[in-house]
Amino acid sequence: MDNLNLPEQLMIILIILFLIDVSGILLYIYLTGKKQTRSKSEKMSRDITGRQKEEYEDTEDFEDPKEETASTEEQRSVEKEVFTGQSDVEINSLLTDIEESLWKSPQIPVIQVKNVTMEFKVATIQTSGIKELLIMKFKRQNTFRKLKALDQINFTIQRGEIVGIIGTNGSGKSTLLKIISGALKPTLGKVKVDNSKVQLLTLGTGFDMELTGRENIYLNGALIGYSKDYIERHFDEIVSFAELEDFIDEKLRNYSSGMVSRLGFAIATSGKAAEILILDEVLAVGDINFQKKSMKRIQEMIHGGSTVIIVSHSIGVITKHCTRAIWIEKGKLMADGNPEKVCEKYVKMQNNT
Amino acid sequence: MRKEKKSKKRKQYIFILRELTGREFKRKYARSFLGIIWSVLNPLLYMTVMAMVFTYIFSNSIEKYPVYLMCGQITYSLFSGITNTSMGALVDNKNMLIKVKFPKLIFPLSRGMIALVNFFYSLIALVIVMIFFQVKPSFYMLLVPIDILFLFLFSMGVGYILSVLYVFFDDVKYLYSVFLTLLMYCSAIFYSINRLSPMMQTVVATNPIYNYVTIFRNCMIYSTMPSGVEFYQMAAWGLGMYIIGTYVFWKSQNNIMQKL
Known part of the structure; x- marks a missing residue:
């Protein structure tokens, strides 16, 4: 350290401080990240039951149709009919087929929307500038009003x-x-x-x-x-x-x-x-x-x-x-x-x- | 199984990045006649003008001045290019953001990649100039990629923050352009730091961009190893800024989607 002059010493101190900062942030991200993934996996395991679970494990995020496992051979053959059959009558009959199969098949919820409320902050005074925003903040004016876009859906x-x-x-x-x-x-x-x-x-x-x-x-x-x-x-x-x-x-x-x-x-x-x-x-x-x-x-x-x-x-x-x-x-x-x-x-x- | 899935995801990520980068590239040069050649020509022309100004109008004592200037210039423009373009990445791609299930970081990142590609083309110009001025190649040049990597990380970190800020404030664009000019003059691109007063020297030396430029120059022209301090500074700024940038970006992702 002796051969360093003052600015260089200062610099080193700065760097060390910076590094401590960075490692702190890293630690924080690591910890919060871990928590999130844990809760996510918990949620998923709660969601998925029986047949759906199988499906979840089998299907990839970017799946090829080849790997599709949900539909059985039986369904495949019906699909082929859809491709070949053109007339409305056939489609109608297919539709009733679908309804029937739906009736028979167990109900599997794919989307569950629970108590969803969405609030937007709408600026009562349009500020797209930093200056105005600072002034508003400084004056403690209430620049936002809440708009409920969705209410308990x-x-x-x-x-x-x-x-x-x-x-x-x-x-x-x-x-x-x-x-x-x-x-x-x-x-x-x-x-x-x-x-x-x-x-x-x-x-x-x-x-x-x-x-x-x-x-x-x-x-x-x-x-x-x-x-x-x-x-x-x-x-x-x-x-x-x-x-x-x-x-x-x-x-x-x-x-x-x-x-x-x-x-x-x-x-x-x-x-x-x-x-x-x-x-x-x-x-x-x-x-x-x-x-x-x-x-x-x-x-x-x-x-x-x-x-x-x-x-x-x-x-x-x-x-x-x-x-x-x-x-x-x-x-x-x-x-x-x-x-x-x-x-x-x-x-x-x-x-x- | 899980591993496979992960690698698949990564592959897809790279694919998206490539598509986005390719798209930006096509857009950028869609209407110019010379296209990508401008990336080589631009720094050459810039260097010629600046070299003329600083050898005939102002005197300077730096040897191989054009090479010195160009090293500084292309490193600085890598930074300014990345930050300037990634600033608008979110706002310009508004209508694509809803579609993406991947981290939205890829939008600024794809812009950053363009600037990086641009930089590599500028390197061609630099090599030409270096051959012309008979700069001897050395092993130290192998350190340059590391320098560039950290500079890239540093710039991307800044770029992420800017892209988020730009969603909320239009003013950022103007403020930042002024800031960039200031930064350019504080990075000792076309002068030597020794000519400054000691106080200014410290100011310039604290500037991370100056640090990257110096390492680049030392490796390219003077064949010297960067000092320990320089090296740590390079790594710390690069990694630190990238992490901070990514963190800010993640934190504000939901707000961005609401605003857009």
């Missing part, structure tokens, strides 16, 4: 259900979906769902407008959690389902909104990767032909053990395709149950105001 969705969610604009539907998909954490309450299985499909998210369709399939697929291998194998299928063969090397900027949503839908439903599919106003954009096609795809997925949640303003879509409807109004759960009855109430309310 409770429901459980079983495997194989097609649930429609309705409600007026700004009633908290999208927030709810974000919470279910794990993008947001609720202020209060719990959502029990395996996040890695959820796929949220909203209009235009996950795409880069400056890239071509081909590049976007890879990018979006990667973000969703497909492996490179998987995308390569399913590439043609995705393109043909989206009916974009002629535009695939075109920039997405030049696509119509219908084309983008078609592509998004095709990617999200390719193979049997999505066990829980959430569609946020996606179907409304496609033309009737595509809507039919995508509904058929959804039925296939349901048959393969998937669960689908549809958010739509079109009551037609919900009464026609869903097995259950949930109505959310101003953050509150208004009705839950038979789609026709729920929609009837909804329409009545809309007409009254």
